[in-house]
Amino acid sequence: MAAAIRDQALALGFDAVGFAPAHLGPEVRARLDAFLSAGMQGEMGWLADRVEQRAHPQSLWPAAVSVIALGMNYGPELDPLSVLEQRDRAAISVYARNRDYHDIVKKKLKALARWMAESWRGSDVKVFVDTAPVSEKPLGQAAGLGWQGKHSNLVSRDFGSWLFLGEVFTTLDLTPTGAEVDHCGRCSRCLSACPTQAFVGPYKLDARRCISYLTIEHKGPIPEEFRVAMGNRIYGCDDCLAVCPWNKFASVTAEPGLVARDDLTAPRLAELAVLDDAAFRALFSGSPIKRIGRDRFVRNVLNAIGNSGDASLLPVAARLMGDEAEVVADAARWAVSRLSAF
Template identity: 45%
Template sequence: MQWLAHGFHGEMKYMATHGTRRARPAELVPGTVSVITARMDYLPRDTPLDDWQAVEFDRLTRPGEAIVSVYARGRDYHKVLRARLARLAERIAEEVGPFGHRAFTDSAPVLEAELASRSGQGWRGKHTLVLDRSAGSMFFLGEIYVDMALPESEPVTAHCGSCSACIDVCPTKAIIAPYRLDARRCISYLTIEHGGPIPLELRPLMGNRIYGCDDCQLICPWNKFAKKSALPDFDAREGLTGQALASLFAWSEEDFLRFTEGSPIRRIGHERWLRNIAVALGNALRAGESGAAEALATRAAHPSELVREHVAWALAQQPESASAATPAQTAGWPSPTT
C-alpha cells in the first residue's frame, strides 16, 4: 500500500482501485481457501543458452534495430497460460471431483509475484521479479484460486546477496532501491501501460527499446540458468526480431493489426506503437543512424497529436546538438550469490 501511496503505479489505476482485495484472495474471489501457483518458461526454443544474455545486450548497441522484449516476440502468453491452467483445473477435478476455482494470468489485480514467492516458486529479486536458482526469472506466472484447503508450500531462501546488477543497469534508474520499482520510470511501463506523452527526460534513455525492456533480467546472473520453452508458441514471430526501426515505423494500422494478431503487442494500438518507435528513431538519429530522419519525416504530419509531438522531438535529436547514448555494457557479468 505504501508503494501505491507514493504513486509508483503511475496510470495503472486498477492497482489502487482494488486496494486490499489484491492481497486478500477471498475478497477478490469469494470462497477462496487456497491458491495454486504455476509458472511457464518463455525463452524461444532456438535461444542460444550459453550466451543468450550477451546476444540480447548486443542488440541494444545497434541504434537502428528495433528491440521488442523477449516475452512479447511470440504468441500472447495470456492465451497460452490460461489454456494450460484450465487443463490443470480439469485434471484436478478428475481426481477430486467438481470444485470452485478461477484462473488468473496477469488478467486481474492479483499479487502474482508475492503469491509465487510465498508458495516456493522463487524469491523476489531486487528488481521485484521472481527468481529461481534453477531457472532465473524468464517465466510467466499464473494462479488458480480454489475453494478447497491444500497443503502449504514453503517459501525459498533469497539468493541475491550483495548483488546490485539489476539496479545499476536500469537505463532510467526505475529501481529506486532494492525491491522497490517506480513504474513511472520503467521502460516497460512507458512503452506498454503509459498512454500519453513519454517524459522528455526519459526519452534519450530508452535507446532502441520499442516494447518492453529486459535489461534487469539480462544482467541478472541467475538468468544464466534460464530455461527454454518447450512450446512453439513463444518462438519469435517473423517481423518482430532483428527488424529495422524504419521498417516497423512504416507499418500502416492495417499492417500493425495483421502482424500483431495473437501477439501481446496489439493491445497498445498503432498510435502508441508509432510513438514508441519515434522515440527510438530520435535516439538513432542522435547516434548518427542513416535513414532515421527520412523515416521520421514520413510521419511529421500524422493525424495524431501524440505521434506528431514525438516525431518533432525525434527530428530535433541531431548528432551535433546531442551526444550519442552510451552503448549497453556487456562486460563484467556478476556471479550468482549463494
Template identity: 45%
Template sequence: MTSSARDYSALAAKIKTWGKELGFQQVGIADTDLSAAEQQLQEWIDEGFHGEMDYMARHGTKRSRPEELVPGTLRVISVRMDYLPENRTTVRERLDDQTAAFISRYALGRDYHKVLRKRLQQLAERIAVEIGPFGYRVFVDSAPVLEKALAAKAGLGWIGKHTNLINRKAGSMFFLGEIYTDLPLPIDAETTNHCGSCTACMEVCPTQAIVAPYRLDARRCISYLTIELRGPIPEEFRAAIGNRIYGCDDCQLVCPWNRYARLTEEADFMPRHGLDTAGLIEFFHWDEATFLQKTEGSAIRRIGYECWIRNVAVALGNAATSTEIVDALRARTDDSSPLIREHVRWALARHSSNERQPHRAGHPASSTS
C-alpha cells in the same frame, strides 16, 4: 470420496505432476495470507510509484486478499512457464544494435495470457476428473492478483531487487499463472532470498527506475513508459530508452541467476512475424492495418498503433543519424496524431542538433535528452 476422507497430500502431488505434463516447469501451492505484501503494495501506491496504472489501487484489498476476490478461496496453485526464445548473448547483441527494434523477449510470440490460461483450465479440469466438481478460478495477469507474492509463497522463487521473481535454477524469464481454489491442499515452503549484496539490476537500469532494493518507480521504468503509458513519454527518459520499443529486459539480462534461464520449448513463444529481427524503419513504415495484422494474437496489440509509432519514433531519435532515418521521420511530421507528431519532431530535433552526445542503445550516456 468425501472431503474429510480425501488425501490432499496425494492430490497435491498429482496436481504437480499433471502441471508438468501440461508444460509448466514448476507448480507450487500457497495459502492466502498476503498481509506483508499488502502493506508493501499500499506503501508503493501511496508513493505514487504506480503512475497512471490506476487499476493497481482501484480494487482495494481484493488484490491482496484472494478470498475477497473469489469467496471461498483457501489455496492458490501457482505455476511458472519459461518463455526465453534465445540465449542472452543474442538478446544483448540485438539490444546493442541501434537500428534494430528491441522488443522484450516475452512478447515475441503468442499472447502468454491465452497460452497459460488454456493450460491452467486444463489442469483444473484434470483435478475435477479426479475428485469431482470443486470451486476454482483461473488467472493469468487478468485480475487484481498479486501473482509474484503468491508465487514466492508457493516456493517458486524469491522476489529480487528488481521486483521480478527469481528461481535459483531457472532465473526469472518465465510467466506466472494461478488457480484460486477452495481445496485445503498442503502448502509449499517458501524459498530464501539469494540476491545477497548484488546490485547489478539497479546499476544497469537505463532510467534508474529501481530507486531502492525491491522498490521500483514504475513512472521511470521503460516497460511502463512504452506499454502502460498512453500519453507523451517524458522527455527526460526518451534518450535512455534507446531502441527499446516494447518493454525492457536489461535488469533481467544482467541478473547473475539468469545464467540458468532455460530456453523455452513452447512453439507458441517462438518469435512471429519477424518481430525479433525487424529494423526500426520497417516498423515505422507500418500502417495501422499492418500493425493489427502482424500483432494478431500478440500481447503487443494492446498498446495500440498510436503508441507503437510513438515508441518507434523515440527509438529512431536515438539511432545514429542517417538520411533514411531522417526522411522516414520527416514523412510523419504532419501525422494526424498529435502524440505521434510530438515524438517525431523530438526525434528530428535530436538528429539536427549539433550538440548531441553520442550514445549506445544499450548504455546511454545520460538518462536525459
C-alpha cells in the same frame, strides 16, 4: 493430491508448480499501499481499484483454501541485450516476441482446472493470470517457485528471471510446498542496469521511470528526460531481468508459442515506423503488442529512430511530423531534431 496435480500440470506444459495457503501476510498490503501512496503506479489506476482483493486472495474468492502457483519458462535463445547495439533495429521485450502469453497460460490453466474438477468432484476451482487482481509474485514466492528479487520480479533458481505466472485457486486443502527465501544477497546488478534509474531502492520500482511502463502503459508523449536513455527499446525492457546472475541456470523455452518470431527478434525501425493501423494489426495479430495500438507503437519507434544516429532514417521521421496522432507527430519532430544534429 498435490503430487497428482503437480504431475498433471507438468504434463500440460508448465515448468514450475507449487502450493500455498490462500493467504498472504500483511506485508504484501503494506508494500502495495506504500507504492500507491507515493504515486509510483503512474497511469495504472487499475492497481488501486481493487487493493483489498489484490492483497488478500480470499477477498477475491472467499471459498479459496489453497493456491496452486504455476510457472511457464519463456527463456530466450539469444541474449536479449545484444540488439541494443543495433541502433537501426528495434529492441522488443523477450515476452512479446511471439504469442500473447496470457492466452497460452490461461488455456493450460483451464485444462488443469477441468482435470481437477473431474478428479475431485465437489471441489471448486478458479483460474487467474495477471489480468486479475492477484498478487502473483508474492503467491509464487509463498508456493516456493522463487523469490521477489531486488527488481521486484520473481527469480527462480531453476529458470532465472524467465517465468510467466498463473494461479489456480481451489477449495481443496493441499499440502503447502513451503516458501522460497531471498537469494539476492549483496548483488545489485539489476538496480544499476536500469537505463532510466527507475529503482528508488532495492525492491522499490517507480513505474513512472520504467521503460516498460513508458512504452506500454503511458499514453501521452514520452517525457523528454527519458527519451535518450530509452535507446532503441520500443516495447518493454529486459535489462534488469537479463543481468541477473541466476540466469546461468535458465534454459530456452520449450513452448512453441513463446519462441521468438524471426521478424520480431531485431526488426528494422524503418519498416515499423511506416505501419498504418491495418498493417500494425496484421503484423501483431495474437501478440501482446497489439493492445497498445498503432499510435503509441509508432511513437516508441520514432523515439528509437531519434536515438539511432542514422541519417538515412531522417526522411522516415520527417514524413510522420504531420501525422494525425499528436503523440506520433511529437515523437517525429523530436526524432528529426535529433537526427539533424548529427
